[in-house]
Amino acid sequence: MDVLVQLILNGILLGSMYAIISVGLTLIFGIVRVVNFAHGEFLMVGMYAVYLLGTHLGLNPYVSIVPVVILLFVLGALVQRFIIQPLLGADEHIQIFATVGLSTALVNLALLVFGADLYSLTVPSARQAISVGGNTMLVGQIVMFICAVVLVAGLHFFMQTTALGRAIRATAQNRNAALLMGVRVDRVYVFTFGLGAACVGLASALLIPLYPVTPTIGTYFVLTAFVVVVLGGMRSIYGAFAGAMIIGIVDSLSGYYIAPDLKEVVYFAIFILILIFKPTGLFGFGRGTE
Amino acid sequence: MTAKAISSAATSQKRSSFLTQLANPRVYCALLALSLILIVPAVIDSPFVVHVFVTICVFAALSTAWNIVGGYAGQLSLGHTVFYGIGGYTTALLIQHFGISPWLGMWAGAALSALVGIGIGYPCFRLRGPFFSLATIAFLEVVRLLSIHFTGVTGGAAGLIVPLNLGWAWMIFEDKFNYLYIAFGLLLLTLIVSWAIRNSRLGFYLTAVREREDAALAAGVNNTNVKLKAVMISAALTSLVGSFHAMYMTFLEPATMFSLATSIEIAMFSLIGGLGTVVGPLLGTVLVVPIAELARGWLGASANGLHGFVYGTVLVIITLTLPGGLVGTFGNRVGGWIDRLPGGGRRDDGREAPAQRPITGEPVKPILEAKNLVMKFGGLTATDNVSVTLLRGEILGIIGPNGAGKTTLFSQISGFLQPTSGTVGIVGPDGSMTSPTSADEFARLGVGRTFQIVQPFGKLTVLENIMVGAFMRHPKVDDARAAALRVARLVGLDDIKDVEARNLPIGGLKRLEVARTLATEPSILLLDEVMAGQSQSDTQKMVNLVRTIRDTGVTVIAIEHNMQAIMSLSDRIVVIDSGRVIAQGNPQEVVKDRRVIEAYLGEDFVDAQGI
Numbered sequence: 001m002d003v004l005v006q007l008i009l010n011g012i013l014l015g016s017m018y019a020i021i022s023v024g025l026t027l028i029f030g031i032v033r034v035v036n037f038a039h040g041e042f043l044m045v046g047m048y049a050v051y052l053l054g055t056h057l058g059l060n061p062y063v064s065i066v067p068v069v070i071l072l073f074v075l076g077a078l079v080q081r082f083i084i085q086p087l088l089g090a091d092e093h094i095q096i097f098a099t100v101g102l103s104t105a106l107v108n109l110a111l112l113v114f115g116a117d118l119y120s121l122t123v124p125s126a127r128q129a130i131s132v133g134g135n136t137m138l139v140g141q142i143v144m145f146i147c148a149v150v151l152v153a154g155l156h157f158f159m160q161t162t163a164l165g166r167a168i169r170a171t172a173q174n175r176n177a178a179l180l181m182g183v184r185v186d187r188v189y190v191f192t193f194g195l196g197a198a199c200v201g202l203a204s205a206l207l208i209p210l211y212p213v214t215p216t217i218g219t220y221f222v223l224t225a226f227v228v229v230v231l232g233g234m235r236s237i238y239g240a241f242a243g244a245m246i247i248g249i250v251d252s253l254s255g256y257y258i259a260p261d262l263k264e265v266v267y268f269a270i271f272i273l274i275l276i277f278k279p280t281g282l283f284g285f286g287r288g289t290e
Numbered sequence: 291m292t293a294k295a296i297s298s299a300a301t302s303q304k305r306s307s308f309l310t311q312l313a314n315p316r317v318y319c320a321l322l323a324l325s326l327i328l329i330v331p332a333v334i335d336s337p338f339v340v341h342v343f344v345t346i347c348v349f350a351a352l353s354t355a356w357n358i359v360g361g362y363a364g365q366l367s368l369g370h371t372v373f374y375g376i377g378g379y380t381t382a383l384l385i386q387h388f389g390i391s392p393w394l395g396m397w398a399g400a401a402l403s404a405l406v407g408i409g410i411g412y413p414c415f416r417l418r419g420p421f422f423s424l425a426t427i428a429f430l431e432v433v434r435l436l437s438i439h440f441t442g443v444t445g446g447a448a449g450l451i452v453p454l455n456l457g458w459a460w461m462i463f464e465d466k467f468n469y470l471y472i473a474f475g476l477l478l479l480t481l482i483v484s485w486a487i488r489n490s491r492l493g494f495y496l497t498a499v500r501e502r503e504d505a506a507l508a509a510g511v512n513n514t515n516v517k518l519k520a521v522m523i524s525a526a527l528t529s530l531v532g533s534f535h536a537m538y539m540t541f542l543e544p545a546t547m548f549s550l551a552t553s554i555e556i557a558m559f560s561l562i563g564g565l566g567t568v569v570g571p572l573l574g575t576v577l578v579v580p581i582a583e584l585a586r587g588w589l590g591a592s593a594n595g596l597h598g599f600v601y602g603t604v605l606v607i608i609t610l611t612l613p614g615g616l617v618g619t620f621g622n623r624v625g626g627w628i629d630r631l632p633g634g635g636r637r638d639d640g641r642e643a644p645a646q647r648p649i650t651g652e653p654v655k656p657i658l659e660a661k662n663l664v665m666k667f668g669g670l671t672a673t674d675n676v677s678v679t680l681l682r683g684e685i686l687g688i689i690g691p692n693g694a695g696k697t698t699l700f701s702q703i704s705g706f707l708q709p710t711s712g713t714v715g716i717v718g719p720d721g722s723m724t725s726p727t728s729a730d731e732f733a734r735l736g737v738g739r740t741f742q743i744v745q746p747f748g749k750l751t752v753l754e755n756i757m758v759g760a761f762m763r764h765p766k767v768d769d770a771r772a773a774a775l776r777v778a779r780l781v782g783l784d785d786i787k788d789v790e791a792r793n794l795p796i797g798g799l800k801r802l803e804v805a806r807t808l809a810t811e812p813s814i815l816l817l818d819e820v821m822a823g824q825s826q827s828d829t830q831k832m833v834n835l836v837r838t839i840r841d842t843g844v845t846v847i848a849i850e851h852n853m854q855a856i857m858s859l860s861d862r863i864v865v866i867d868s869g870r871v872i873a874q875g876n877p878q879e880v881v882k883d884r885r886v887i888e889a890y891l892g893e894d895f896v897d898a899q900g901i
Contacts, residue, residue, distance in 0.1 A: 035420035083606060090613055092419035093366050097561050098609040100368070100554055105602025111595025215595070219550070223431065226424050265435045268428045275425050276413040 006135045007252045013141035015248020016148035017203065021221055022228040022240040023151060024199030030235040031172045031192045034084055037099040040222025041106035042197050046072050046204025047213040048110065054121040054208070061123055061208045062143070069201040076197025080190045088189075103218075110215035118212035126209030140209045147206060151199065152241050168192055172235070224251075224264075227271040233281025243282065315631035320569070324481075327474055331467070340466045342583045347473035348535050349579055353559040353571035354480040355527035360557055361566035362493060363520040364500030365415065368423045368553050369430030370528055372410070373403040375547035377529030378536030379437070379444060382452050385460070392461040396533035400526035407525030408518055415517050427550060434548035449543035452536060461537040469538050476534055477572070480527050485568045487523070491761045491770070496520055497566070498747050498758045504706065505745035510733035510762040510810055551598070558605050564617030573616055578604060643772040647763050647811040649843035651717065653683040657845050658737070658814055659723070660703050663712035665695075665869075672698040674869040675712075680814065682717075685836065685846045687860030687877070689853070691889055695869040696849045697742055700816050703847075704739040705732035716814070734762065738812030740803035742819045742849070748792035752783050755791050755802055759809030774809055781805040781835060796823035801832075808839065815839060817848040821855050833859055857881070865889065 021043060028036045049068050053059040059067075083102065087095050126140030159165035170178040171188045179185050211217065228247050232239030247267055254266040274282065311317050331343045356370050380399030384390040390398075414425045437444045444450060456462050463469060487493045495516045498506040503513055536542050546552070563574030582597030589596065612619045628634065651657065658680040665673045673695045680686055688696050701707040703714050706729045715723040716735050726732050733739075738759075747755050756774035757767075764770045778784040781801050786794070791802060800820050807815060817836070821829050833855050840846055850856035856863070856877075863880040865873040867889040873880055880886055888896050 035424070037420075083610065086610055087613075090609075093364070093561075093565070094609050094613045096366055096420055096423055097558070098606055101558070101602045101605025101609065103602070104551070104554060104558075105599050105606065108595035108598030108602060112593075112599055115594065223427065227428075230421070230424070259439065261435065261439050265432050265439075268432045268435075271428050272413075272425055272432075275417055275421060275428075279417070279421070 002134060003256070007256055008249055009135050009137065011249030011252035012245055013137060013145055013248070014251055015245040016141075016145040017207065017244075018221075018224055018228050018247055019148040019241045019244035020144070020151055020199055020203040020206070021225040022232065022244050023148075023155065023237045024196040024203075025222075025225050025229050026196075026232065026234065026237050026240040027155075027199070028193055028196035029229065030237075031168055032080065032084065032189045034088075034095055034099070036193075036196070037096065037222075038079070038103040038106060039196075039200065039225065040218025040220070041103045041110075042072055042075065042200045042218070043204050043207075043221060044110060044213065044215065044218035045075065045106060046201045047208055047211075047217065048114065048119075050205050050208045051119050051121055051213055061121060061126075061205045065202060065205040068205050069198045072201030072204075073194040073198040077190045077194035079197070080193030084193065085186065085189065107215050107219065114215065116215065118214055120212035121208050123209035138210070140206070144206045147202060148241070148244075151202065152237055155237055164188075164191070224267065227267050230271055230274055231282055236281075239281055246282070313633040315628050315634040316625070318633075319628050319631070324474075324478070327477070328470065331470060337466055338587055340470055342580060342587075344466070344469050344473045344538060345583055346575055346579050347470070347477045348531055348538075349556065349559060350572040350575040351473070351477045351480045351531045352528055352556045353563075353575055354477070354484050354568075355524050355531065356556045357560045357566065357571045358484060358487060358524040358527075359517075359521050361560055361570070362487065362496040362500070363517050364496075364566075365411075365517065365521070366419070366423045366557065367426040368550070368557060369410075369426030369428075370524075370556055371532075371547065371549055371553045372426075372430050372433050373407065373525040373528035374532030374535070374552070375433065375437070375544075376403045376406060377532030378542050378547050379450075380529075381533035382450055382536050382542055383443070385453050386450075391459050392533060392537050393459070396530050399533050400529040403525040403529035404522040407521040411518055411521040412514070415514060427553075430548055430550060430553060434544050437544040437548060444544065445542075447544060449541055452540045452542070454540065461534070462540065472534055473538075476531055480531070481568065481572065483523060483527060487520075488568050489767060491765050491767065492516060492519060494750075494754065494758050494761060494767075494770075497750060500566075501747040501749060502745045504729075505741065505747065505806070506758070507706070507729040508704070508733055508739050508741070508745075509759045509806060510730050511758075512728075512730045555601060558601060561615055562604060562608050564615030564619075564621060567615070567617040567621060570615050570617040577616075641768055641772045643776040644764050644769045646773075646842075649813050650719070651682050651721065651813075654681050655717075656680065657682040657717045658703060659713075659715045660699070661713050661715075663699065663702050663709045663714070665698050665702060665707060666710045671869055673702065673709075673866075676866070676869070676871055677712075678703075678864060678871070680845055680847060681862075682845050683840070683843065684861045685840055685848065685859055687856040687863045688847060688849045688866060689851070689856060689863060689880075690866035690872075694866045694889075696866055697818060698869075699866065700739060700818055700847075700849060704737050704816055705729035706739075733810060733812075736811075736813035737816065738807040738810045738814065739816035740800075740807050740818050740820055742822075744796070744799040744803050746791035746794070746799055746802055749790060751788050751790055752794070752798075752802060752805075753778060753787040756783075756805045756809045759806040762810045774805075777805050777809045780838070781808065782831065797825065797828055800824060801828075804832075804835070813844060815844050815846045817846065817850075819849055819851060821850055821852040829855055 025036060025039050028034060046068050049071055050061050050064045053064045053067065054061060083098055087098055128139045129136045130139060159169055167183045168188055170183055171185050175185055224247060228243040229240055231246060232243030250267050250270065251263050255263040258266060327343055327347060331340045352374065359365050359367055377396060377399035380402055381392045381395035384395035384398060385392060410429050414422055417425055438447050454462055456464060495511045498509065498511055499513045499516055506513055559574035559578060560571040562578060563572065564570030578601060581600055585593045585596045656679050660676065660678045663673050663676045676699055690696050698707065702709045705726055713725055715725050716737060718724045718735055726735055747758060753774055756777050757770045760770040760773040764773050778787050781804055783801055783805055794802060800823055804820055821832055824832055829852065836846055836859055848856060860877055863874060863877050864871055865880060865886050872885045872889060873883040884896060
């Protein structure tokens, strides 16, 4: 029983990491209607940036959040402006190839510059364990959970109350109608893509204390993030949050009860089943067959 | 004439057609270019160059096989190395445990891959665009993780070494040039299969399904079936190449056999060369692979990642500048130059159109019976207890205000919508009443429909669009082309038959709808507002055309808003309003019916006029 509680707790903490990554992916898919296959590589870029800021300038990763979030916002906005924007009217497969190509280029650029070695930044404060009722958690994980909740709440507040948030929601509902109402849809897209990438910037700073960075770390996390996004219904940041928690718990439980090397098999199987049998996601927010 | 003489005559005819093929500059240029793959390494005679050329052959073959699903069928698989890995492991394990030669083992792998292809394709083909790609990635990951987990079978992450028995029987050689012969053979095989599909009914059907699923259904194409055929062929070919490549590398590990990066590269070469073209994948591979291999050869480990960086960057640039790929962008021009060589140019052989499907049956007997059709969309009842009987040989007009449920009725009697309740019966060729369950079955039974919102296959020419319809009764390409030409002349599209359909104005597209449907040689023709968007003179032509069609024995139902046209054309009119049949009878009676005038002009008007 104690093991189960600890496992679920681990799952939720892991889920909060997936939540931050998936919320960004969901924003981009839900509003720009592009599946960003390079999302994981944004994470990788962010992690290298945090690492470099830490080793060269001695910045604590939690301080690096500010510059890295800005950096990733700019990166996302540039990608939207110069790669996605010209392809919005193109065939879907061209859009897929564009982000897949970007992903391949970024992974290999990192391999070229940094090599395949693991780089990690030691942050003792984040690796401190806290014991609550016999269950242990790392400070870094708790910070991640808080950030995930604050991020979703903040985005909710932003989308519901600000003029820009309203414009974004309108664009998501109906691009042409928004255009006719004077919304500058192109700018909304650039901003949204930047925002989605900025979420990954946040995730990368929070991840560094817990995971070493390698060129392929993005692929590892983003495949799971795709599972989360589909589970959550693809259009909803709340769905993504809930999906992330579910996948976190599945990950943690199947790793313990089935086999550590088969936990990915379990959630990829869930992913395939959801896509096939319930393409609207668990909560019915979206449509995979659309 | 004896049977033997006939068969020898047939063989000599076949041989002569093969020779005519060779005289075609497109064929001999392709063969000359391909032979360079053997000649260049033979001349240079360096093990490294041989290795580069083997790699080119392997990746070109993989990419060509991928293109059958990714290009022709438009299903962007990013997990195709599943089949490559299954081929490699099956072959290697059969040698290891049973001493079976790879020449046999590779076919076992191909069969297994085809089965796995169906297992993946059947559930996933309903997914669109990126979600199909994601699902294929997920399948690849699952297989890769399982192959690591079951160490006892695959050797796990540590890998598996192929037993090194030298000689042709075991596909392991000291002289590396032998590998090039086999790799070249596999490349030729995939190219020939790809070319054969491109120039067959299957190829046309795949393009049709990729462009417009509904229009393909209306042309009698079973969408799932053709996509499954494509994935089986593609999986089997990919698997064969994987088997060979495993023998070449003599070492298998899950990370390379089920690699996502390789899956992406295979797809990438096709896009760079030109998706959905025969030579595109080969061209893309030839251009990009040498760069990567040379970088690896010259710079060694310090260039780790360089080739991937180049691939990714080239891919992004291609999507932004040449989305059609090299062949898609320059193919027509280069093809034109090649056709100017001796023996070139398309010969119009003036082949006679094959006999049309005869329409039999007694006139004025019911040919289609729709009984009590109810169609509900959520709370909206689009057709409310509609019953219509169609009599053989008549022209039935269906009129009614916008939103009355006319097109919904059409969709139900052509199988595109399953009625909430009620039945549709069609008199089949044997005279008995049947109720088909899917739209393509309706089409094959002889119910041809056009779409109110036109559904052309945009990237096919007008003639090719019509051919998609003609294939239903004439499976051979030449017959279908001849039959399509006949229809094009009848409908008045023959002067623009080589124009791509997306460049047609609306009037032309409407006529193309009619032509494609006519090419299926229907016994019942459903026309959904084909007069809309036509000029005055074209409308008259269309009216005459419909009469001509009826005179060949076809029964016609037409939805139309052009009153003058429909009234002069129809033998009988059915009026629908708010999902119900409010009147039917001959045109003169119907126009005087109080309910009909009310439906169109409102109660007030009727009262004011004192009708």
